[in-house]
Amino acid sequence: MSAAAVVFAFASGLAIVFALLMVLLKTPVKSVLALVVTFFGLAILSVQLAAPFIAAIQIIVYAGAILVLFLFVIMLLNLNEEAREKDARPVQKALGLVTVVALGGVLLGATLRAPEAPVTRLASGPRVPVADEIPVLGRLLFSDYLFAFEAMSVLLLVAAVGALILSKRRMD
Amino acid sequence: MNVLSGVAPMGVPPAAYLFVGTVLFAIGIAGALLKRNALSIFLSIELMMNAVNLLILTYARMRGDAAGQMIVFFVIAIAAAEAAVGLAVFVALFRARETVEVDKVNLLKW
Numbered sequence: 001m002s003a004a005a006v007v008f009a010f011a012s013g014l015a016i017v018f019a020l021l022m023v024l025l026k027t028p029v030k031s032v033l034a035l036v037v038t039f040f041g042l043a044i045l046s047v048q049l050a051a052p053f054i055a056a057i058q059i060i061v062y063a064g065a066i067l068v069l070f071l072f073v074i075m076l077l078n079l080n081e082e083a084r085e086k087d088a089r090p091v092q093k094a095l096g097l098v099t100v101v102a103l104g105g106v107l108l109g110a111t112l113r114a115p116e117a118p119v120t121r122l123a124s125g126p127r128v129p130v131a132d133e134i135p136v137l138g139r140l141l142f143s144d145y146l147f148a149f150e151a152m153s154v155l156l157l158v159a160a161v162g163a164l165i166l167s168k169r170r171m172d
Numbered sequence: 173m174n175v176l177s178g179v180a181p182m183g184v185p186p187a188a189y190l191f192v193g194t195v196l197f198a199i200g201i202a203g204a205l206l207k208r209n210a211l212s213i214f215l216s217i218e219l220m221m222n223a224v225n226l227l228i229l230t231y232a233r234m235r236g237d238a239a240g241q242m243i244v245f246f247v248i249a250i251a252a253a254e255a256a257v258g259l260a261v262f263v264a265l266f267r268a269r270e271t272v273e274v275d276k277v278n279l280l281k282w
Contacts, residue, residue, distance in 0.1 A: 004183025012192040019196050019219055023203040028211050035215055038196075042222050045189065049226075049233045054244050058222070061248050066218065066255045073259045074211060077266045089275070096205035104198030111194045111227075112187060136238050137245075145242050152249050159253035166260035169267075 008048060015041030028074045032067050039063050053134050189230040196223035210262055210272040214255075221251050 018037040025031050039062045046055035141149055200223060203216030225244045232240020262272050269277060 002183050008184040008188065012188075015192065016195055016199070019199045022215060022219065023199055023206070028209060028215075031212055031215055035219060038219065039222060042196075042226055045192065045226060046229055048184070049189065049229045051229050051232070051241050051244070054225075054229060054241055054248075057245065057248055058225075061252055062218070062222070066252055069255055069259055070211065070215065073263060076263065077272065079209070079211065079272065093206060096202075100198065100202040100205055103201055104194075107194050107198060108191070111190045133238075137241060140238055140242055141245075144239075145246075148246055152246060156249065156253050159256050163256040163260035166257065167263040 004048065007044065011041045011044035011048070013041075014038070015045070028079050029071065032070045032074065036063050036067055039067075050133070053137055186230055186234050190227060193223045193226040193230065196220075196226070208273050208275055210265070210274050210277075213274065214258055214262075218251065218255070221247060 015038045018034045018041070022031045022034040022038065025034060039058060043055040043058045046052070046058060197220050200216045200220030203219065204213050207213050207216065225247055228240050228244050228247075232238070232244075265277065266272055271277070
C-alpha cells in the first residue's frame with residue numbers, strides 16, 4: 001500500500017464513520033461535533049485531490065463558521081435531546097429506509113459504472129507546482145468568474161440582512 | 173490554460189473517491205429522510221453538499237481543470253449564506269411554536 005493509499009483509507013474511513021455517527025446520534029450537539037470530524041476527513045481528501053485551497057476554506061468556513069453557527073443556535077434554543085417519543089410514524093420510517101437503500105444503490109451503481117475520464121490530459125498540460133495553484137485560482141476568480149464573484153457578494157449581504165430580519169423579535 | 177498542478181498521477185484510483193463521495197451522499201439522504209429534528213435535517217443537507225463537493229473535486233482532478241475548484245468555492249459560499257438564513261428561520265420557528273420538530277409543524281400540510 002502506498003502512502004497515498006494509507007492516507008486515503010484513513011481520511012475516508014474517518015469521514016464515513018463520523019457521518020454515520022452524525023445520523024445515528026440523538027443529541028444535536030453530538031451530531032454537529034461528529035460532522036466536524038467528517039469535514040476534517042473531507043479536507044484531507046481535498047488535499048489529496050490537489051485542492052489545498054479548497055481544503056483550507058472547507059475547514060475555515062464549514063468547521064469554523066457554519067458549524068459554530070449551528071452550535072450557537074442549538075444552545076440558544078436549548079435542544080438537548082431530540083424529543084424521544086415512541087416511534088409515532090413507523091410507516092414513514094420504513095418508507096424512508098426503503099428510499100435510502102434504493103436511492104443509494106442507484107447512485108452507487110451509476111457512479112461506479114461511469115466511464116473513467118481521460119486522466120492522461122493531466123500529463124499534457126503545462127506542469128504547475130502545487131504552490132502556484134492559488135494564483136491560478138485567483139486569476140480565474142477575477143476573470144472568468146468575476147460576475148459570479150460579485151453576485152456572491154450581493155447574495156451574502158442579502159443573506160446577512162435576511163437572517164437579521166428573520167430572527168429579530170417582533171416589535172409590537 | 174487553467175490547467176491544474178501536475179502532481180504526478182493520482183496515488184488512489186479516482187473511482188475510490190467517487191465511491192466515498194457517493195456513500196457520504198447516501199448517508200446524508202438517510203439523515204434528511206429519517207431525522208425529525210429540523211436542525212439535524214439541515215446538518216444532513218450540509219453533509220450532502222460536501223459529498224458533492226468531493227465528487228466535483230475528483231472530476232476536476234481527473235480532467236486537470238481548475239474550473240471545478242471554482243465551482244466548489246461558490247458552493248461553499250452559497251452554503252454559508254444558506255446556513256445563516258436557514259438557522260434564522262429555525263430561530264423564528266422556535267419563537268412561534270416552541271419546537272423545531274418537523275412533525276409538529278404541519279400548518280401548511282392540509
